[in-house]
Amino acid sequence: MGLNAALAVHPASGRGAAARVAEAVAARLRPAVDRLDLLTATSVEESRALMRSSHAEGLDVLIVLGGDGAAHQGVQFCADHGVALGLVPSGTGNDFARALGIPADPRAATDALARALQAGHRRRVDLGRAGDTWFSTVLCAGFDAAVNARANAMRWPAGPRRYDLAILAELAAFRPSPIVVHTDHGVLSGETSLIAVGNTPYYGGGIPICPDATPDDGLFDVTVIGAPGRARLLRMLPHLRTGEHVHKPSVETFRTRTLRVEAPGWPVYADGEDQGQTPVEAVCVPSALTVVAPAP
Structure with a gap:
């Protein structure tokens, strides 16, 4: 039985980067599979419909060409349908691909993925589950989630710099709040600026907020930053860019x-999605x- 794959393309990813490289990516992948369907969608609903149609025809591997938003949608589908996921990053963040060691x-x-497909390399990785949503990277609440919302609304600049500017802008408005966190080992509470729940280390285009997180240990790595004040924050x-923040006195890991976060109406984001x-x-x-990728 042959290997049936589909390449899901999100043309707007990376400010049009996905659309520009789609044909070249498809050409590189076709020799590695027996069938490759091209799924081009401009909305989440259209993408899901195309994935369901491809699955009905015997889909083995879904390959997502896009950024973290596109990868997030691919994760939802693959986890729910038992389909393997391949990633070709072409967005502004690419944090899940980074965590998996994908160039x-x-x-x-694409070349690394083609080799993995031909060699039959597969990995099983953990996912987070919040309600009906799977997440592969980080779920965050508080200051960093507010930054995520602001960054998503910004049109300039592209890449990690947009996240950095959103941080500076959000500093002026955000206030720490009391939260209660229920964990496997008890309850934590106190004045807090943010909580990040990592299945993998990165968010915001390469910020290792949970630097020791690995997606194959069955556990979240959680980072909680207290209320150090604007200047110290x-x-x-x-x-944050180096992972050294975990050694600061106001940071707990x-x-x-499992966990439950109770806070006064804080925004929550997972994989950069509201x-x-x-x-x-x-x-x-x-x-x-x-996932279709060699072992780390």
Whole structure:
């Protein structure tokens, strides 16, 4: 039985980068599979409909060409339907691809994926589950979620710089709040600026907010930043890019399989996608997703 794959293209990803490289990516992948369907969609609804149609015809591997938003939609479909996921990053963040060790350049990523397809390399990775939504990278609430919302609304600049500017803008408006966090090991509470629940280390285009998170240990790595004040929080920001923030006195880290976050109407984002407001519950589901990639 042959290997049936579909290439889901989100033309707007990376300010049109996905559309520009789609044909070249497809040409590189076709020799590695027996069948490759091209699924081009401009909306989530259209994308899901095309994925369902392809699945009905015997889909084995869904390959997503796009950024983290596109990858998030691919994760939803693949986890729910038992289909393997391949990624060719072409967005502005690409945090899930980064966590899996996939090259940032779309052509290099395509060549690596083609080799993995031909060799039959597969990995099982964990996913987070919040309500009806799967997430592969980080669920966040509080300051960082507010930054995510602001960054999504900005049209300039592209890439990580947009996230950095959103951080600075949000500093002027955000206030720490009391939260209660229920974990496997008890309850934490206090004045807090943000909580990040990591299945993988990165969000915001490469910020290792949960630097030790790995997607195959059955646990979340959780980072909680207290209420250090604007000036100290601002001084902490450069350390976020290196992962050194976890050593600051106002930062607490721990691991848990389940948690519930109770806070006064904080925004919640997962994989950079809006998930409403707190309270929010999440659980780490071991080996929930198959990805086409060599072992780390």
